[in-house]
Amino acid sequence: MRPLHHPAIGDVTVEGILHALSEPVRVAIYFGIASADCAQSCSNFLKIDHREIPKSTLSQHFKVLREAGLIRSERLGVEMHNTTRCLELEERFPGLLKSIMNAHRVQLEEQATRARRAKRSQNARASKAA
Amino acid sequence: MRPLHHPAIGDVTVEGILHALSEPVRVAIYFGIASADCAQSCSNFLKIDHREIPKSTLSQHFKVLREAGLIRSERLGVEMHNTTRCLELEERFPGLLKSIMNAHRVQLEEQATRARRAKRSQNARASKAA
DNA sequence: CTATTAGTTCGTAAGTTCCGAACAATGAAC
DNA sequence: GTTCATTGTTCGGAACTTACGAACTAATAG
Numbered sequence: 001m002r003p004l005h006h007p008a009i010g011d012v013t014v015e016g017i018l019h020a021l022s023e024p025v026r027v028a029i030y031f032g033i034a035s036a037d038c039a040q041s042c043s044n045f046l047k048i049d050h051r052e053i054p055k056s057t058l059s060q061h062f063k064v065l066r067e068a069g070l071i072r073s074e075r076l077g078v079e080m081h082n083t084t085r086c087l088e089l090e091e092r093f094p095g096l097l098k099s100i101m102n103a104h105r106v107q108l109e110e111q112a113t114r115a116r117r118a119k120r121s122q123n124a125r126a127s128k129a130a
Numbered sequence: 131m132r133p134l135h136h137p138a139i140g141d142v143t144v145e146g147i148l149h150a151l152s153e154p155v156r157v158a159i160y161f162g163i164a165s166a167d168c169a170q171s172c173s174n175f176l177k178i179d180h181r182e183i184p185k186s187t188l189s190q191h192f193k194v195l196r197e198a199g200l201i202r203s204e205r206l207g208v209e210m211h212n213t214t215r216c217l218e219l220e221e222r223f224p225g226l227l228k229s230i231m232n233a234h235r236v237q238l239e240e241q242a243t244r245a246r247r248a249k250r251s252q253n254a255r256a257s258k259a260a
Numbered sequence: 261c262t263a264t265t266a267g268t269t270c271g272t273a274a275g276t277t278c279c280g281a282a283c284a285a286t287g288a289a290c
Numbered sequence: 291g292t293t294c295a296t297t298g299t300t301c302g303g304a305a306c307t308t309a310c311g312a313a314c315t316a317a318t319a320g
Contacts, residue, residue, distance in 0.1 A: 010240075013237060014157075014230070014233045014234050014237050015152045015153070015154060015157075016152075017233075018148040018149070018151050018152035018230070019148070019149070019152035021148050022145045022146075022148035022149035022152055023145065024145060027144075027145075092236070093229070093232075093233035093236060094229075094232070095225065095228075095229040095232070096229045096230065096232075096233045098225075098229075099223070099224075099225040099226045099228075099229040099230075100144070100148070100226065100229075100230075102223075102224070102225065102226075103144045103147075103223035103226045104144050106144075106222070106223060107143060107144050110140075
């Protein structure tokens with residue numbers, strides 16, 4: 001197994017970051033790591049929103065996040081400890097991650113609202129039919 | 131030719147925006163449209179940074195930007211007028227585009243600095259050899 | 261009408277991503 | 291030490307996406 005590669009902060013690109021965070025599963029992973037108060041292992045994400053993610057896929061997603069410079073992964077015993085590199089990144093690209101995270105939050109709330117509305121009108125139809 | 135499709139602002143997704151702007155050519159196009167003071171036609175971008183972009187490829191890039199909700203394209207006579215949707219987008223995802231644009235600017239300046247350094251040390255080697 | 265200009269669509273070759281199966285690395289049990 | 295369980299990586303092929311030349315469409319000029 002070749003050792004994990006983390007780019008120097010100066011080699012991190014905007015394209016890489018945007019590409020990494022243009023994937024819902026990777027965003028969920030990054031959110032999870034960023035909002036946890038301790039390092040997260042990969043296997044914590046085998047289920048995301050009731051959806052099973054195959055572990056080989058998960059491993060690729062972590063690799064993308066790592067090589068984009070978004071997270072740092074360290075082997076600790078049998079598992080991996082993943083943490084964000086948000087301080088370095090904030091210094092290099094001020095405001096970038098915050099506004100991306102915020103935009104994703106806006107979108108998540110909106111999706112939740114839509115889902116509630118849909119469920120309500122579904123219930124209304126059901127009780128009308130009965 | 132089927133008519134161009136512009137998503138409603140409520141259907142614009144963060145993933146779509148990030149994906150669209152994770153491509154250097156598309157970023158250059160978006161920058162060009164955003165910083166121009168009048169609508170830009172596609173053919174203004176057949177050359178970007180001394181690189182020729184085939185027009186079919188260009189057309190696809192415009193389509194991606196359009197369907198991500200980043201630009202609006204209107205046929206005006208034989209050509210296309212492209213403008214950004216930055217006001218709507220700012221309202222929906224506050225700060226997002228600004229910080230992405232800013233990050234790209236940071237990166238561009240840095241690349242320019244690197245290029246100058248490289249050229250200087252190349253010149254130094256050349257005069258040493260002579 | 262033909263010719264020109266600006267963009268789109270189509271087909272295919274090249275590249276990327278997904279995911280199961282096999283593999284590697286560590287720690288614990290014996 | 292050997293074996294087992296757990297965690298994660300790598301490999302290979304199928305599915306998907308992207309790039310770009312050739313053919314096409316739409317508008318306009320002459």
